[in-house]
Amino acid sequence: MPTPFTYINAAMSIDGKISTRQRCQVRISGDVDFERMDELRASSDAVMVGIGTVLADDPSLTVKSDEKRAKRLAKGLDENPVRIVVDSKARIPTDADILRKGAGKIIIAVSESAAFDRVESLRKKAMVIMTGGDQVDLPELLSVLDEMGIKSLMVEGGAGLNWGLVKNGLVEEIYSFIGNLIIGGSNAPTLIDGDGFDEADMPTCSLISAEKMEDGVLLKWKLKNS
Template identity: 30%
Template sequence: MPRPHVLLSAAVSLDGHLDDASPERLLLSNAEDFDRVDALRADSDAILVGGGTLRADNPRLLVDSAERRAGRVAAGRPAYPLKVTLSASGRLDPGLKFWHTGGAKVVYTTDTTAPALRAALAGAPGTEVVALGAEVPLGAVLDDLGARGVDRLMVEGGGGVHTRFLAEGLADELQLAVAPLLVGQADAPRFLSPAAYPGGPARRMRLLEARTVGDVVLLRYAPKESPDEHP
């Protein structure tokens, strides 16, 4: 089965942070941009976040618009996209909102961690724990999602997950909402970490779109393509 189209989606500060270092979540986007992200979720077959994001942010990862959910159902799709997370450690609190909202969920983990994680999440409705061996390789995750009929995968973080997808050349599209603020804190989480990215520092991605969404600037890139491939 073909792998899904992988869209990375993130909101960042001007200095490249996903959040600040305070216990409260820093809201980088505005109402108009949140609605844009909700539309992206509604158009996706699955939404993926890393285990660290679940622990830090406790997100629900839902399609908020009732109209968009109804449109999915009318098209023969579930009201909510499949929710996906990755966890090699298995440290996932069964009380998180992720497990108790929306529809089906899949957790990809290791052979060693899977039995305990299945036991811990036995009370989480619609949750499947999938063991992928000694590690959690992204290629195997995409292969399994493709076999489940996932055509469009939206990846919402965190920074470690975005870094892996880009470093391994697995992202088809990057949508970056740049907010007009500066975090300036050394211990605040960053969008990307140091990595051996394909092509190195000299390689330029092809820009697909740049537009304003309220006071946020949306940048869309094709990470696998270069400008000189499209004269």
């Protein structure tokens, strides 16, 4: 089944954490990285996050630069990419920034385990795609997105969604900015959490580039998915 070109973009600490043990947002990267992230958003058909990220960070996932939004409009695109939340149980608050801020299509991906009334109230604010029994079926979801014309998909975390996508062999590239701080804590989320791989199943990557950026480094990896 065809799926979009899917890549993860994240910022992590020296010790691989993407936020604190309390799951509080931490400023890991500086303005240069946020500008790069905005460029990626503007050049992608869609941007996706997990519900954990919405509940922790309340992102809007909009393109921040007026110039980049104008460029998208000039190309006949919406000013923002399609914004997608993977939210198996339809837990997203109706006043989440993603539902309130910015123009363009919003998709909430739920599973059959989501409460009917939650799903119905979300339908008033966003398009709802239902896949999977207890959890969203990520391969099926990505295939539906591809059929809808979404050919490039930027994933902005968090740790659980990143795991689900990598485990299913759906991620082609990972861009991680490593900032100059140490967060620590065995319960702080890392770039990829979940159950973890057995050694025989660990995906390997080839390094696309390593670039010094501010007081950190931007690593770009290509996964060798079988």
